[in-house]
Structures are given as C-alpha cells and as structure tokens.
Amino acid sequence: MQLNFLCKGHSTLRLFLPKVFIIMKLTVFLIIISCMQLSAKVYSQKITLSGKNIPLEKALHTIEQQSGYFILYKYNEVQKAKPVSVSIENKTVTEALILLFKDQPFTYQIENNTIIINEKKPAPEKIQALPPKNIKGKVQDEKGEALPGATVKVRGSQMVAATDASGQFELSNIPDDAILQVSFIGYKPREIATTGATNFTITLEMEESSLTEVVVSGLATTIKRSNAANAVSHLTSKELTGSAPPVTIDGALSGKVVGANIVANSGAPGGGISIKLRGISSIIGSSEPLYVIDGVFVNNSQFATGAGAGPFSGAGANQDQVTNRLSDINPSDIESIDVLKGPSAGAIYGTRANAGVVIITTKKGKVGQTRVNVSQDYGFSSVAKLLGSSDWSLDPIGPQGQNKFDYVFGNGTKGSGSATEIALWQKATAEGKITDYEKYIYGNIGNISNTSISIAGGTDKTKYFLSAGLNDETGIEKRTGFQRRSIKLNLDQTLTKFWTFSIGSNYLNTGNQRGFSGNDNRGVSVPYTLAYTPNYAQLLPVDGVYPDSRYTADSPVAISGRAVNTETTNRFIQSFSSNMTLLNKPNHTLKFTFSGGVDFVLTEAEVYMPEDLQSQKSKPNPGASRYSKNRSFNTNYQAFLIDNWKLFKKIDMTSQVGFVKLGTNNDFSWIQGEGLLPKQRNPNNATVRTASETFQQWTDIGFVGQQEFNWEDKIVGTAGIRFDKSNLNGINYNKYFAFPRGSLAINITKFDFWKYEPISQLKLRAAFGRTGGVPNYGATFNPLGTTIIDGKLGTVTPTTVGNAAIEPETAQEIEGGIDLGFFNNRLTFEGTYYVKNVYNLLNPYTISSGTGVTQFNAYPVGDLQNKGMELTLGGTPIKTPNFTWTSTLQYWYNRTKVTRLTIPNSIVGSGFSIYGRNQLRVGASPTAWYGTPNVADADGVLQSTQYEDAQPKFQASWQNNLTFFKNFELSFLLHRSYGNFNSNLTRKQKDVGGTTADWSVVDNLWGMPGVPNGKARNPSNPGVTAREFIQDASYWRLREVSLYYSVPKVYLINKLHNSVQSLRLGVSATNLFTITNYFGYNPEVSNFGNQSVGASVDNTPYPSSKRIFFHLAVGF
C-alpha cells in the first residue's frame, strides 16, 4: 500500500543527490519494445571513428549516433571495459564492432536496429589458489536504500550470509576468486566476482517480471515461479490493494486473476462476491474455491439472516442477499495471494479443492528498524447508474389511441385506465409533487473511511507485525453500511538454530446493514417496489410519518427508513506453525513442520419490521423480528516431514510426507417472532414464536506424499498423491480416495545449448492432478420431518431422500503451457491451456415428482468438462529515469459442457420459471439459459428453447502502472467481459409498473406494431418469449484508477527534519465507468448469492456504486 524507506541515517542530502544521478545513468538501459514501434528504417551509414584510449562507452555512443542503431548495454558492466584505441574509416557497423570488441570482455549481437552488448560469461574458475580472505559489504537497492535480509552466497559452496538491518554482511575465509551470488526476493539476483577486493557495495535492481516470485507447490513447500509447472496467479499487496484499496478483499480480485469469473452479487456495502475458477466444478456445491489464510482453512460461507423468510421479504432461503465471510478479512493485512485455479495445481489439497484454492499470506515483520505506517483513506461513493423513470401522460400512445394509464392501470382498451390514478397524477402534477424516488433513495453520497496503522520490525531472532484497522462505509442508501475493526499480530520466533515458530492472531469485528433488495414476495424489497412506484405517488414522510403506498405492499421509502436488516460478526483467526530442522548437512536437510490453526466465526443477525409498517399491518400478526446466531468453528492442522537431498550431486530432490486433518463444527440457530408489541423487538413477547436449531459436524483426514525434483532449474518435476477420507461421505466415511498429481517444467533457456540472448526464458510445462468435492452436509440423511397439528406432534417422511452410499465427485485436470521471457524478462508471456473434467458430478437427482419425492439429494449424475485458455502478456515497455510504464494484458475464456448424464434433463440451480432457468443437458453448458417457447424435440416431447450462457465467452483485462518523475504513480485497470448473459427481471418489473424510462416509446417490439415498449415487452403479451429476459450483459469496466504522489525524501529531510520516513498522497477511484448495453444497475449480479448455476439472475438488486478515495500514508 505504501512505500517504505529503510536505512535511516544513511541518507544525507550529500549522498542522495549523486545517487540520483547514478541511478539515472544506470537506467540508460534501453528498451526493445519501444524500439519495435519505430518504422523499419534502412541503416546504411558507414562508421568513422578513430582515437586512442577512448572509453568504450564513448565509442559506442559515436556508433549509435552515426548508425542510428540503438545500443543496449549495462552501464556498470561497460565501465569495466578497457579503453579502446582504434582507427575505423567508412566501415560497416559490423566491421566497426569487430574491431572495437577485439579484446573486450563483451559479446555483441545485432537484432534489427538494435545492438545488444553483454558481458562475456566468466571464464571457468582458475586453478591457481590464492590465500582465503575475509570480505564485507553492503547490499542496497537502486535508490541506495539498504536491503536487510538479502542472501549472499559463495557460489559452489555452503558459505552463506544474510544482510543485517543496515544491509551489511560479512563472510570470512572465502577464496580470493570466489563468486558471490546475491539475491533478494523481488530483485534480480546478481553474481559478483570478488577477485582483488574485500569491500563491496552491491546494488540490486528491482525485478520487472514476476518470474522470481515464490509460489506454492505443496502443502508445506514452495517453488520459484520460474520453475512452476502450473499457471498459479500470484498477486502481491501492491497489485491487490496498492492502487484503489478495496473495502473487502474479494473485490480486489476482480479482473486481476486470469482464469477466474468473478461476479459481485449485489451492490450493497460489504461486498458479496462469487468466484469461479476455470468454470464450475460442481452443480450442488457453490463452486467457490477453498480459502486458506496463513495455513488456516477459513470459512467463506454466506450465513442466512432470515431476510428472505416469510415474515420479511418472503423471497426464499437462499435470497437473504448477504455477504460472504471473506469480507471480514482486512485487505491491508494481506501480503500476497496465490490462486491455485484447478486440480493440477490444487491436488495436494484433496477433497476440498475441486473449485480451486486461494492461498492468502498476511504481512510479516522484517529484520530491521521498526517501521510504523499510518494511512488514512477517505472516500465517497455514489450510485454508478440509475435506471430512471418515465413520466405519465394522457397522450395517446397506442394504436387505438390508448394512453399510458389505459395500459398500466386498465386492461389495455382505450379509456380503461383508472380514473382515480389519473386524478392522483393530475393533482400531484398541479401541486408540483412529482418525485424521483429512485434518486431519493439511491442518490445519496456514501462516506468511506479506512484507517490503518501497522508496526513492523524485528531482530534476527524475533520478527513481528502488528496492525489495527478501522473501516467505515455508509452506502448510497441511507441506513446501509459496512464497518470493520481488526487487530492482527504476526510473530516469528527463532528458538534455536534448528527450531523456528510463528503465530498469527487476528480478531475481526465486522458489521453490515444491507437494507432490503433483490427478489421479493412481500412487497418490501426497496428496488423492487420502486419499479412499481409512479413518480406522482406521495410517499415522502410527513412529520416523521410514512404514508402508505397504493402500488405495493409497502412503501419503499418507509422500508428504507424503518426496516432493519443488520449483521454483526466476531471472528478469531489463529494460525501457528513450527519448523524444525532435524538434519542440516551440506547436501541434505530434513525438516519437520507442524502448522494449522483455528477459525472461529460468530455472526449474529437481526431482521426487524415494525408492527406499524404498511406491509405488517395487513398481516394477522403484525410486526416481525428474527435473531440469528450462526457459529462456525473450523480447525485444521498438518504435520510434514520434508527431506531435501541431492541425487547424483546435480538433482535437487525434495521429498515430503504428511498428515492433514480438518474439522468443522457449526451451530446455526434463530428465533423469530411475529405479532410484536408496539416498539418491541424481542421475539420473546411475540404472538407467534418460531425457532430453529441446526448442528453440523464433520472431519476430513488426509495423507500426503510428494516428490519434487529439480535438475539445476533445467527440468523441474513433481509427483504426489493424497489419500483423503471424510465422514461427509455417508457410509463411505472410512474409505480413502486417492488424488494423484504430476507435473513437469522444462526451462529450455537454462540449458547450455541455449545461446539466443533476447529470449531469456522459454519454459514448457505440463501438469496433471485430481481433486475431490465432498457431498453437502446432510445429503446422506433421510430425516423424518416433524409437523404440528392440533398441538400434536406428527412425523412425516421427507420429500427428498438422502444417498448414504455417496462418494465424492472428482475433478481431473491436465494443463499445459509455455512461459516466455524476453530481454531479461522485461517482457513476459504466459500461455496456458487446460482441460478439466469433473466426474460423477454430485447433483440432486430429480425423480418423478408423482412418487411424492422430488429428488435424491446427492447422486452421481454425470460428467462435465471445462476447457479454456489463459494468456498473460506483461512487461515494462518504457523505463527511463523519469517515466516507467509497466503493463499487463490478460485474456481468458472457459467453455463448459455436460459430457455424460445418467439422469433426465433436469432443471438446476435457482431461477424464475418463465424468465430463464438452467438445465443439465448432454453437450450443453449447465449455465446456459432455457426458456419459452417450448419446442418439440425428436421424440415429440416439448423442451424449452436453449439460449446463451451465463458464462462469458471471454474476459480480458489490462493493468497499467505509470511512474512519472519518480514520485508520481498512475495506475488503471480496465476489464472486459464479453458474451455473458443474465436472466434479467429488473426491466420487466419496471415495465409492469410503468416506470421504465422508455416505457412510452414505440419501437414496434415483439410483433406489436404501435404498442409502446413498456407494454410490448410485458410478459402478458403472448408473443413475448424468454428471449426478452435473457440479456447480453457484456461490459467494459474501468475497475480501478489511481494517482499517487510520494513526497521526495529531500523534502522530508529538509522540511520535516527527517521526522517522517515516507509520505504518500493519492487519489483513486473504483468502477469509475462501465460501458454496457445491459439494462440494469450492474451487469454483474446474482440474486441467489454464491451458486454454481442459476446465479446470474438480476431481479432488482441493490445498485452498484462507484467510489472515489483520497489517500494519505505516512511512514515513521
């Protein structure tokens, strides 16, 4: 989130200025990509150059000027060149270069219009042995800041040192001709010859590509990204939250993870996001990935609040419009996120990993001076788009001269419009009491404030990171909002030389007030009722009293102003890990790691409707409240032995065996009252009280074995297997299921035969893996239901039946890809193709409803296949001292189809009948929409017509980061989703209510010449089919844009007397604009929350908002 300057005391003004100069020179490092943009000019100039002892660099400049070629070299390398004495007259460039480089320790290469100069690889080590020596030095970054914790290793030996807090290191007794290998995460590694010197200042350059990042390769091991065989998305905190800080972490992923389909369920504060990695992997499950934070398997459920229950919106159990629990996590605590998108990468996570794994690592303390960072963001949110409303009039608009009232308040014949309504409209118009209710409710400005403070530091024994955060957001609808208070402590302790341990504690307290939106059966959802509220309605409160609505069961203004839907969560996430080195020999280490943690979540929800609300007054027992307590307790731990050894002295082998155990213990309860005493919320005093209690408990156990090998980074491979059992598997509770994996990566550029310098990386990779998906809790049971009549308890057989013999569904994936790096990885390309098959897909088996049973709750119904491609092109097209531009272009798509089906064509997921549903059909995508008209198939059976898919045809994103004059940073992220279709009921609601903006326009839609659009699109028009409601929701969206200014160090030292180490100011915006033809608040929508199918239903959601933030970050 912010830059931190280390190394206090080393920077004085005198030191600083020359450094800037040097850095500028250093970056004379030219770029190929920008050169490519030049037209292919023919360079035929001859070179003339003569002189004695000319510095090589000067000679090169001369050639550059005369030839028009660009010459690419490293300044500090060329400084080592011998001066040249030449006499060149009218020679070609090639001839001139031959003369010039005759005795130089350099090679050169001519590429189009560019000459690339490289240092010759050091000659084999000399045999002559000089006496050993002691050396010391300092490792620093390009700005001259010390890099504590960098590794300095003597090549070919076990001698190694780490830099201390001020970047200093010492090594004793090393050979005089030793080569130092200096590395630090995020920086390009360097090799330095020590011959003849004992004191070094080693400058590391920032890594421009992500290839040296470390990504997860197993439950207890990691691998360098350049060696990984899977396309693992790795997002750093800068990428996640550095540009436009999101309030919830799920929002930070949108458009950034290639291969993911991320959809915001609702625009209400507090998020609510559904993520599908490489298509859906389950029908019955949510297809949401597994989330692991610092080794703790965390809960990302959506807990029911009851807002959709009968006494409230009546929309149904999965339509509470709640957030998911990932929203609890404070985004500013996150260091990085790894996304294992499919089974080939996630196999080692076994039965929980069918939908992928998201591994979140939080920030840790670092060796060095204590750093205190304080940041304050303040922002505003406003509605991204309002749908508007149309005016009323008596003008004839229909073919027989009908007016709008005839259509909306009559039966469509001329003069049938309600006289009462016309009179009300005339009165309101005359009195000027026309109100834009949509704007009244959603036109507010929300305030967002994020405050965070972190303290980090450590010694080589103890490192700590402590943070506290305070987030407060008010929504664009009054009385809605989101709050978070968090405290986090990460502690790493080295106990002995062989034993280290870490603990992490995180307490989170979040709250959100979401109002009522989305689908509705009681006339209380605010946007739903707005669709039916004409602008001449009189609903504004008078002296605090809300008038009743004539049009809907309740007034949207009253619900927005009085009804309560709020949720509070208290959560502890505790992680621990212990690493013990049992054996530490030069070529053999054996480690024992033990890690795990606890996630305890308690979410309490309140839904309340006062007894004097219009919708409650019409009930037999007015006034309703429900108090829910959802408690989830998750524990997991794992123990691993990791053996690192060498095979044939060349192949690095990592063997691991381990044991994993997960446990979940849930308790969901609520009490509801209907018929409340006036002003009384406690259901205890209600006329009708209902309560519910649900217990859930299960355990998963796994055994893992994995072998990794690495032949000098040339060929890197993995083979592993995991055996899992889970007592969610009914009578198979004690049966182990095997999940194998294997992968191979070949780094062609690491082989000696590879000479072509511009291509710095060429990696071919392939991976295979299998994961599982366990049945939902309860899918194996056949519970007798209970019922009451006459005060007596009765039992009834269930309407769905369990399947105790169930086994997990399995997903198997093969992924292959190519990774390319050009010009020292200045430009990188990553291409991946995968085929993911899900076998024995668990789904309710819909059986003949005439049997009195609607379904088997879980049944292996068939197989499905996801195929897709992910392409990433990244690089730094421009890098000059004053301007740097880095850019990442991503493109991905996924296609899903059912390949086998043992059951009849079945409706799956949620949805509204005539407005589009999803079905399982062989050869078709399970997220494709089906609807009217019914068409006879080959057997003469009427089948619904198939429409487009809810899954996008492709997605693309473009992330850019531009740095000007060192201190200004501009970033933006543009995201494209193409060909995703929603089942959209929002316009239909407005058409029926007469409030669509184009209601009275006549476009002769649906074979209804002369009929206004609002009437022609209405489902009461017999010609209208599901085509009307299944709508293209493609969009372009500017997800993030930001501009930051870091106050120069010079200023901080001079004016602030060095009391502040860093000061950063900025402004950012999220979702600033969206280009779409879609009718609705947001093309990203899910009325039914996180579901694998049937999610993309748009039924009057809470409108999405755009946000603008101002940032201030101070480091001490």
Add this chain to the structure above:
Amino acid sequence: MKYYKLKTSILLAGALLIVESCSVFQTKQIIDPNSPGVETVLSNATASQLDQLGIGVQSTMRNGFANLRLVAGSIGREVYNLSSTETTWVTELLGTTNGGFNNNTGFNGSYSDFAQTRRRADLFQRSANNTSTVSETQKNSIRGFCNTIQAWAMLKNLNMQYQNGIRITFSDLAAPGDLLKPGPFVSYDASLVEIKRLLDLGATQLDAGGTAFAFTMTSGWAGFTTPATFKKFNRAVAAEVAIYQKDWTGALTALSGSYLAVAGSISTGPVFTYSTTSGDMTNPTFKVKNDIASPVVAQNLFITEAEASDTRVFGANAKVALRTTERSFAGLLGKYDVYMYANNTASISIMRNEELILMYAEASIQNNDFANGVIALDVIRTSAGLPKLAVAKPTILVDKAKLIDEMLNQRRYSLFYEGHRWFDMRRYNRLDQLPNDLPTAKVYTQMIRPFAEVQWDLKNPQ
C-alpha cells in the same frame, strides 16, 4: 550433540503422541444430529411412532390445498391473485403466455404436495404392516385410513392433470419399500377406476378395522374419528369419483353411505384446522382485507351475476368484501376481496354436507329424479337466503337442462374458491363460457404435465 538429543526427544514424544492417540486418524460415521431417520419407523415401529405418523399424514394433507384452490380458482375465473411480486399469476396462469404453460411452470406445486401426501399415507401403512405393536384389526383400520387418503390425494392431482392422467403404481428404485420407481401414466378414465378401487378397498378395510383407530384422529375430524365414521368420508369421496365418472346411480349409492343429510346442517364435515402454535400452519387462504401485496380478488361477475340477497355474496356472511380502494394490476381490476375466513386460524372445510347435497342434487337430476333434485337445490337456496325454486324460477322445475344450469350455478356460489368451478365447467364442456378479462388470455383445459415427470419418462421409457 545437545541439539540432536533435544530433537530426538521431541520427535519421539511427537511420534508417541500420534501412535497413542490413534483416534487422530479416525473418522466416525455421522448420525444426523438434527432429526431421526426414516429407517427408524419402517420396521418395528412403536405405537407412539405409528401415532405420530398418523398425525403427520393428517397434518401434511393440508399441503397443496390452498395452492390448488388459487390455481384452479384463477383458471376457472373465480378469483385473481393480483400479486405485484409475481405477475405470472395473471399472465402465464391466465393463458397469455405464448404456447401455454411454461415447461418449468411454478403452478404445479400442488402436484408434488398431493403426491407427497399419498406417499406418506403409503409409508404409514407399510410401517403398520411391518410391526407387531398393533393388532391385525388395528392394522386394517390404518390400511383403510391410508387408502382413503391416498385416493383423495390422487383425485386432487387427477383433477388438475385431467387428460394427462396420473401415475397410479409405484415400485422400488433404491431400496425395498421406497416406492421411487413410478409406473406409467394412465388415462383420466383409468385413473378414476383406480381411485374408486382404492376407496372401495379402504371401505372394506375400515369395516374390518374395529371400533377405534390405533392413532390419534385430530380435532378437525370430529365426528369421523372411528373406522366406521371415517368410512362416511370415504364414501363421500367415492361419490365425487362417481360424479366424475357420470355414474349417477353409483354416486347416489356412495352418498347413502356418507354423511349426507339433506335436511341437516350444510356445514357438517371434516375440516382442516390451523393454529399459530410453532410448527403448525396458519390458514394459508386467509388474507386481510384491502391487501396490496397480493390480494386475491373475486372476478367481478361473481358479484354482478348473483341473485339479489344471496348471503354468500352480500351481507355479513358474504364470501367477498368490497375493497376500500380498487386494486388495478396488469389489466385486471379488483373491486372485491375474497374474504371467506375471519382470521388465520379459521378452519377450512375438506368436504362438507353442502357439497354432498349438491352432488345428491346433480345425481338426482341426471337420473331424471327432478323432485329430489329440486328439494336438494332448495335446501342450498334457502340456506343462502334465496327463495325456493318454485318461487324464484318456477319454469325450470321439470326442465333438465335448466336444472343442471341451476345446479352448476349453486355449486358456483356454494363452493366458491374451493377448487370446483373450473372442473365443473370442464365436466359440462362449458369452459368457453368462462369470462376472459384479458383479451390476450385463454382458459386452459388442464395443467401441463410437470417437467420432472416428462423428463423421467424420456429417460426411463416404460
């Protein structure tokens, strides 16, 4: 060396801990912590388990009833559900949708409900057959009860599905006794034959069922709580089947075994009871007056075509109530709320003497026994505050066609919004006489066969 000792001891301790507590590697089968399993009652059920199963059948018999009345009432143009949150009640259901019902229509909800009642009755019977805690006589009474309820539920579904027919047999799919593999659909007529057979079988079993049921009969069945008196309900359902079969003599025979009392109270009969007790249902048909969210309003001709002073339409006991504000929605205008129940705990009649009298009138008229037909119709008219036919319509007393019109009209008003009008007009081929307030709408003859049923047959050809 010191380190190695420490390491060794830690490792040993860890290993010991794991070996000692092998339970670490154990998982137990989960026993549902929230509910008892079905298997606990399917064999060796205790007396109290049987009692609870019997109560369960009586309780869940109520499911689907309100939905059927609202769907059949809408198609039969008795009522409209002007729900602003579900427009399909006035579009798809009234026949405006292109191509009729949607394949996946939500209006077949009562189909599964009644099928479930049937299954529950059958499993109750199986549990009774499979235990020794009750005597053979008591088992007979349970069998008679269950077969009657099954037939009643099948008749409800058959009325909605009409010529689509229903499935009348089942066998096992996954486990013995699970009834999950359905037989083929059979025609409307064949279905009626099966329902009649079940009712007759049930009557025989009730005759052999002793003097008392082995389970609790709830208060809604007051007067029908013994095998002998419950048989009267069985015969009333049999009479309805006979009417559908146009077996007028059979209907009269069945009625004679029922609780028909031409001169008795028209309200006699079993009812569904409701309460606000937690876990119980409230009357799903009850609505407060002047509701806006989803008022169920009467089709206006029900009022305008009524005879003056008909207490079923006018006055304190009317089934409809004038709204304070008209409800205008999607081209339909609601002036009158349906208001048949005073509150949400009011009972709903399952089948009352009034309907039996009307069936008696119908069968008599169809058998050309006009005198008894007129007597029965006069009972209905008088109870509704109307003059006898001899006074009001003297010309129709011996006119069979006009008497049938009158009988249907009395059924319209007496059985308003009880799921009869649509079927009555269909029985007499008069669907085209039903009013159509929306020019683009049409009156369906029957519901569409449920999607799941169609797809099942496609995959499992019989």
